Amino acid sequence: MNKNQKPSMSKRRATVAAVLCFVAAIAIAGTYTFNDYRKTQKNELAKAEEKAKQDSEAAKETGTSKIKNEDMTSDTDESDSNGTGKDGTTTDSGTTDSGTTDSGTTGTSGSEGTGTSGSSGQTGTQATAGKSHNINFTEDSYILWPVNGAVIMSYSMDKTVYFQTLDQYKYNPAVIIEGAEGDQVLCGAPGIVKSIDVSAQTGTTVNVDIGNGYELLYGQLKEVPVKVGDYVEAKSVLGYVSQPTKYYSKEGCNVYFEMRKDGQPVNPVEYTADQD
Template sequence: MRKNHGWAAFWQKKQYIIAGTLVILAAVGMTVLYSRGQEQERKQLEQEIAAEMDTENQNVAMEEETEADQVASILKPQTQSTETAEVEKESEEADSGQEEVAPTGNTSQALHFAAEDGILWPMEGNVILDYSMDSTVYFATLDQYKYNPAVIIAGDVNSKVYAVAKGKIQSIETNEVTGCTVTEDLGDGYLAVYGQLKEPEFAVGDYVEAGHVIGYVTEPTKYYSVEGSNLYFELRKDGVPVDPIEFFE
């Protein structure tokens, strides 16, 4: 009986051990399952957060792009207006500049010379040879008497020579007697001829106003070497020389 009782006690103890072991294993299994479940939930949560962040970033980017487009649409007309205003301003300045130098352009203008209004002196200086078509005058360089269709005005080299009246540059020629010679059409058959020049400021076809610089006095030609540097000035009416002195203001 004692033997049976001992065996029963042993078997009961073994059953306790097995039951305890199973409980432990079950607990471990539950822990593992719980940990795996938490890991899966954590991963799923991270994925959801990442997806939400991507969506939010996309929304922000779209909003920024929309705002940028709106700003660009607002600023573009202003920029265009500014550019247009600048172009118009430059055009106005160019027009203003053209108005100031209009006499140097080739714009067609009606020419009219009022003889009674007279002409300006083309240069400051003493008249060393008078106009004379009725009688001859003495030319020192040539050592002879001859008619003189112009007035010869003494002046230093580089002295400025001015337009005597409003007109149009008809020709710029060079000859051995008067050197570089500029002819200005004053209108109504009148021509002003400027000789012994250099560096003419205008081109053929340009319009000039009275007082504009036509050019500068240069070294005299061999025909006026004794007289020295000077301006040769001739005034013609219908191709015939007239006395400039009678027209000078």
């Protein structure tokens, strides 16, 4: 080796040493940086786990509190709606021992046969009226004449009779009784109002069920004060004589009085008591 080569070798060695030192420094720095990163990640993970645990505990406490509040609300609503507290006592708006509310309306715990509080409809009233009265018309019973007046046309189902307005002969299932407009029409026997109909022939017609298949029909009425389901006594006012329909215009004001047994017409005169 000559003199010119010695400095070059020394310079190379110095360069390699510098490079090695630099690489070592970088490695050492990288090691510290990686360790710091792992430590930071570990701390962050620990914090996240702690926060999740706290959130879970808080959620459980909130859910428990909500359930308790709902239970309390349910108990309060039940007490308000039933009028009875949890300890079995009755509130001011509840049912008293007599089965009647403070407003005087009979509740479901009241006497037998009464509907629910404040909802006694017409149908219930009719059923009660029908069951509380005994209607028992038989072959030996009598009926009263519905209006004072002469018989214009007699009952006739075995032969035809002449209808003046219609100018023809027909069977007549009823008795046509003369009356003045506005006269009272009285019920002939105790019964239940079965129907109130309006027809072209007999006008407003009241049908009264008097028991055992017997019915009394009163036609040519107006201003009827009764309704279907009403119980009516004998001599009760069923209505008033109206103007005749076009089928009886020549006969004049009258009462159409028909009696039926099991849906078939019978002669009402045979069941009429002696008139006073």
